[in-house]
Amino acid sequence: MWQVATVADVRRETETARTIVLDVPDWPGHLAGQHLDVRLTAEDGYRASRSYSIASAWSVSSSNTIELTVEQVPGGEVSPYLVEVLKAGDPLEIRGPVGGWFVWKPEQEGPVQLIGGGSGVVPLRAMLRAHADAGTTPVRLLYSVRRPESVIYVSDLKDLAASDDVDVRLVYTREAPAGEPRVGRIDADLIEQYVFKPEDGATTYVCGPTPFVETVADLLVAAGHDPARVRTERFG
Amino acid sequence: MGIVSSGFTGRRGGGKDLPPGQYLTHEFPVLSAGPTPHILTDHWEFTVTTESGEKYKWDWAALMALPSEEITKDIHCVTRWSKLQTTWKGVSLDTLLADVETGxxxxxxxxxxxYTTNVPLDDLLDGQSWIAYEYDGEPLDPEHGGPARLLVPHLYFWKSAKWVRGLVLSDTEDLGFWETAGYHEYGDPWKEQRYAGD
Structure with missing residues (x-):
């Protein structure tokens, strides 16, 4: 059930998000997109648990290392501790993996469309990594962020985008970098331009804050995508 | 007791109304596996199918014609938020199933x-569940399951199926959507039955 992992490393991703690398002696493996539960215990025994998406892919050849990326929720109970306090060498109780729906398996047929808002990119990054290890189908990531500094996995996404069958498109909602004229949320035009067509038979994964997921999923359905092929995960 | 998370104090303040492992929220988070269906009440229908295949149907007008109840209940999501004293309006399953012949x-x-979810029939009867169509005095939003959702507040909230269109009654227990994806078959928050095997 609960097991004790050890923090091997922590990596700052943005001002408010951090990747935590965990050594897990008895990790059973996971599918890209699954999450795990983290439990914190105070000195007097009080406990608090939350679920976090796993950011890394796993294969039989992987070491017993998994990565979580945690976005600090203002006023949150667990995330501020994980982002600001937890350090390399600390023990951390975890349980998982959990969830069997918002997952991508390399043997799955058809193109893969990933659409993430903010830290909703975390499980999608696991899917991209799994695809880099074993995937052969085309993948597109449409990733909505507020501003250039909000991008999680900057260098990683650049590496992944270098692959012929991976296409990464960033969307800036508040402020874009020099040379990027478009500032604004994902809309019907952008879906038309950058998302696989309904007839392409893609499976689409949408993850982000609830209003983001509601909007994007509605746009996809309005554009003719089969709701049964649109999988969503929401937070907040 | 396991390890101590050095420097962690926690927020606390949950009180006795919170099942183990839950935290209190005043918002109303959304958890759904896919796009939100937008169902017009003109097209809405609720069907109960018995184990012998007999069907009982209600359209929106028929549902509205049934006696409704004001419901105030705590709700508990498996993703760990709980919301206390939520208010709903709906029709009791006791009313809907009163004339349904089933064993x-x-x-x-x-x-x-x-979407599907499995619930023992006993958990739907005796004032334990409703077809709810108002939340907090307003028609139920589509993202929260409108026009009508099942409300079974004594179980984790994934059992309270949004956009409900019917019940299929059976002598055998089959598993629903989340129950086949690793979640508990029954889902009692007070026993913390989150995942299969808990």
């Missing part, structure tokens, strides 16, 4: 959009 032990709730 079945299990029910599978089916939703517009394809």
């Amino acid at each position: 079945a032990d299990f029910a599978m709730a089916h939703s517009y959009g394809g």
Whole structure:
């Protein structure tokens, strides 16, 4: 059930998000997109648990290392501790993996469309990594962020985008970098331009804050995508 | 007791109304596996199918014609938020099932959009569940399951199927959508039955 992992490393991703690398002696493996539960215990025994998406892919050849990326929720109970306090060498109780729906398996047929808002990119990054290890189908990531500094996995996404069958498109909602004229949320035009067509038979994964997921999923359905092929995960 | 998270104090303040492992929220988070179906009440229909295949149907007008109840209940999501004293309006399953002839032990709730969840029939009776169509005095939003959702507040909230369109009654227990994806078959928050095997 609960097991004790050890923090091997922590990596700052943005001002408010951090990747935590965990050594897990008895990790059973996971599918890209699954999450795990983290439990914190105070000195007097009080406990608090939350679920976090796993950011890394796993294969039989992987070491017993998994990565979580945690976005600090203002006023949150667990995330501020994980982002600001937890350090390399600390023990951390975890349980998982959990969830069997918002997952991508390399043997799955058809193109893969990933659409993430903010830290909703975390499980999608696991899917991209799994695809880099074993995937052969085309993948597109449409990733909505507020501003250039909000991008999680900057260098990683650049590496992944270098692959012929991976296409990464960033969307800036508040402020874009020099040379990027478009500032604004994902809309019907952008879906038309950058998302696989309904007839392409893609499976689409949408993850982000609830209003983001509601909007994007509605746009996809309005554009003719089969709701049964649109999988969503929401937070907040 | 396991390890101590050095420097962690926690927020606390949950009180006795919070099942183990839950935290209190005043918002109303959304958890759904796919796009939100937008069902017009003109097209809405609720069907109970018994183990012998007999069907009982209600359209929106028929549902509205049934005696409704004001419901105030705590709700508990498996993703760990709980919301206390939520207020709903709906029709009790006791009312809907009063004339349904069945000896079945299990029910599978089916939703517009394809979602399913399994609940023992006993957990739907005796004032324990409703077809709810108002939340906090307003028609139920689509993202929260409108026009009508199942409300079974004594179980984790994934059992309270959004966009409910019917119940299929059965002598055998089959598993629904989340129950086949690793979640607990029954889902009692007070026993912390989150995942299969808990």
